[in-house]
Amino acid sequence: MQAFRNCGLCASGNLFKGRTDFLVARRNMSVLRLSATCVQLLKDKTKINVFCSSPAHHQRLLRLVARSKAVAFSVSSGLCAVPFTQQVENLSHESLICRASCLVTDSANTYLSQTTLALVDAHTQYAKALHTLIALQKRYITSIGKLTPAEEGSIWQVIIGQRVEVSDRLEACKRFESNWMNAIHICELSAEAAYNSGAEHACTATKTNLQVAQSKVEEIRKISREAKKKLAETKAEEIQRMAEYVSSIDINDLEDIPEAYLRED
Structure with a gap:
């Protein structure tokens, strides 16, 4: 026993x-x-x-x-x-609000990163479409007066198609621009809420992400603006070249000039 x-x-x-x-x-x-x-x-x-x-x-x-x-x-x-300490979880209102504000900043940062990526990609594609159109316009300028009507029509079909693509790319930029601006506003509000609730680290991280996103978008906007400026310069060069070509031929030969040369842009 x-x-x-x-x-x-x-x-x-x-x-x-x-x-x-x-x-x-x-x-x-x-x-x-x-x-x-x-x-x-x-x-x-x-x-x-x-x-x-x-x-x-x-x-x-x-x-x-x-x-x-x-x-x-x-x-x-x-x-x-073995030391053993039982940790009691803090469930006060202040603690719960702080945690909730951190979750809000995490979601806002994710939304900002996705919209920034979409906007940067849209502007990149828009700039590429502009440069393609500029190349086509320059090619057309150098061939003024040297093409047959059939060749002239073929080139203009390509140019018109490229202009449509440029317009579509610009619409995509405007659409993603709207989403990105909403993300900027949400991040600003979430950073303020995190600061007021005591989550300074979440506030600081969100403000840093805002600065990085704004810097990237401004950089790609600058590339798009430069491409648009070059397109405008090419357009002015085309108009000048057309005027010189028309003034160099006899008035009786105007009937032989392709319609594209006489268009108003």
């Missing part, structure tokens, strides 16, 4: 002691196996008689029980050495 109590002590007093036993799960499994062996031996009457009748077996049982005690003692000592 003493051995049974010892085994019960191993199982209940050391294995399931306290709420921090999950830190020593492997050691507890050793205690559980030793305790189960003791209980099984005590339940089997035949084995009990054998152990009682044989001094060697009796000594063996005592060593087994002593070992289980030693393991249980080592587990308990290990738990005493």
Whole structure:
């Protein structure tokens, strides 16, 4: 009966002691196996008689029980050495508002990054379309008076198609510009809310993202403006070249001039 109590002590007093036993799960499994062996031996009457009748077996049982005690003692000592502090989560109104403001800034920053990427890509495609149109216009200027009506018509079909693409790209820029401005406004509001709630780090990060986004957009806008300026210069050059060509031919030959040369742009 003493051995049974010892085994019960191993199982209940050391294995399931306290709420921090999950830190020593492997050691507890050793205690559980030793305790189960003791209980099984005590339940089997035949084995009990054998152990009682044989001094060697009796000594063996005592060593087994002593070992289980030693393991249980080592587990308990290990738990005493491990510091355990229960942290109570702060659920005050101020803390919850601060966390919510951080979530808002995260979402606003994601929205800003996506709209910035879309706007930069739209302006890049717009600038490329403008440069393509400029190249076509220059090619047309150098060939004024040297093309047949059929060649003239083919070139103008390509130029008109490119102008349509430029117009489509410009519409995409305006559409993404609107989304980007909304994202800028939302980020400004979320940064202010984060600062007022005490989340200064979230406010600082959002303001930094705003500066980076505005810098990138301003840079790509500058490229688009330069492309538009070059297109306007090319247009002026074309008009001047057309005027020189018309003044250089005889008035009676005006009927032979292709209609494209006489158009008003």
